[in-house]
Amino acid sequence: MVVDDPDLLFQGILDNNRRMIAKTVTLIESNLSAHQRVAQRVIEKILPLTGKSVRLGITGVPGVGKSTFIENLGIYLADAGHRVAVLAVDPTSQRSGGSILGDKTRMERLSAHKNAFIRPSPAGETLGGVAVRTRETMLVCEAAGFDVILVETVGVGQSETRVASMVDFFLVLMIAGAGDELQGIKKGVLELADAIVINKADGSNLLAVEKAQKSLELAMHLIASETPTWHTPVLTCSSVIEQGTKGVWEIVLEHRKKFKDTKEFDQRRQKQSLEWMWALVEEGLKQRFKNNKRIKEQIPLVSRQVENEKISPSVAAEHLLSYL
Ligand SMILES: Nc1nc2c(ncn2[C@@H]2O[C@H](COP(=O)(O)OP(=O)(O)O)[C@@H](O)[C@H]2O)c(=O)[nH]1
Ligand SMILES: [Mg+2]
Structure with a gap:
């Protein structure tokens, strides 16, 4: 049964009723416009209650240890009385049939914790769609009283950029590699990082980790910091x-304090709100375009004309857009 009464869902969220939270998230993730309308009503109602959590994003190539790290940090925080929500942005989850949190077994201990809530990545069609839904789920969790939100993402497409623009602190997890410390990590991602953590600092890795830490510290000096308030630290963890888990959390809190003092915290959130507005405009335009009946009718013909070089791609695009 789908609960479609926004007031009921709203009250359920305030009461931290897990079933109501899950139902709201299901509506958020639904593609049906009737569901979307209810979801948007609920989000409007909860909005004044959101924004108070620590929003932490975590990225890194598959296998670097994100899920394991999140589970450990999550348990550490939940044991200390925090209420922790773990969300994910994984645009590949549909194609591969399982999301990064589909392997929930790795978070068995955390998901059993009374202070934790874990939600895998929605199987959206586009990264934009997936990210929008995760961000809205984050707001629901905040309204329900979760005070730490951990967002995991794989380094695919622009997913890191999307996650970085929904969190207060963006963590890049790495492992010490054979020589090349920047394995698989795009340079742009390091620019987004508020901290870098070299993971798996244990056993026979230790020497390589130490070397990697030094060269990453050097590399980070070459990357211009966006603000004089913060220089991206390179930490290690196992x-x-x-x-190292506790050390990472302490850095997050230190960053938070500094950014609140300089008002950069509010500025960042304001900037993010505007970025999200435009992301939603973009997403909405795409949806409207895809759902437009006349455009759908025209696409086969126009496509053929472009293929046969009867009309240019730009004329064709202009023609299709003219139906909006
Ligand atoms: N040695 C070592 N192995 C780890 C550590 N963290 C995770 N792993 C292992 O690395 C593998 C990938 O971990 P996972 O958390 O699933 O990585 P994810 O793909 O980034 O989410 C698993 O086999 C973990 O047991 C660590 O700190 N040290
Ligand atoms: Mg994972």
Whole structure:
């Protein structure tokens, strides 16, 4: 049964009723416009209650240890009395049939914790869609009283950029590689990082980790910082010997304090709100374009004309857009 009464859902969220939270998120993730309308009503109602959590984004190539790190950090925080929500942005989850959090087994301990809520990545068609839904789910969690939101993302497409623009602190997880410390990490991602953590600092990795830390510190000096308030630190961590997790959290809190003092915290959130407005405009335009009946009718013919060089791609695009 779908609850479609926004007031009921709103009250359920305020009461931290897990079933109502899950139902709201299901509506948020639905493609049906009737569901979307209810979801948007609920989001409007909860909006004044949102924004108070610590929003932390975590990225890194597959296998670097994100899920394991998140579970450890999550348990550390939940044990300390925080209420922790774990969300994910994974635009590949539809294609591969399982999301990064589909392997929930890795978060068994955290998902059983009474202070934790774990939601896998929605299977959206576009990265934009997936990210929008995750951000809205984050707002629902905040209204329900979760005070730490951890957002995991794989480094695919522009997913890091989307996640960085919904969090207060963006963490890039890396592992010490054979020589090339920047394995698989796009340079643009380091520019987004508020901290870099070299993971798996244990056992025979330790020496390589130390080397990687030094060269990354050097690399980060070459990347211009967006603000004089913060220089991106390079930390190390191990989920196996459970070392470093607390240090990462302390850095997050230090950053938060500094940014609140300089008002950069509010500025960042304001900037993010505007970025999100435009992301939604873009997403909405795409949806409207795809759902437009006359455009749908025209596409086969226009496509053929472009293929056969009867009309130019730009004329064709202009023609299709003219129906909006
Ligand atoms: N040695 C070591 N292995 C780890 C550590 N963290 C995770 N792993 C292992 O690395 C693999 C990938 O971890 P996972 O958390 O699923 O990575 P994700 O793909 O980034 O989410 C798993 O086999 C983990 O057990 C760590 O700190 N040290
Ligand atoms: Mg994972």
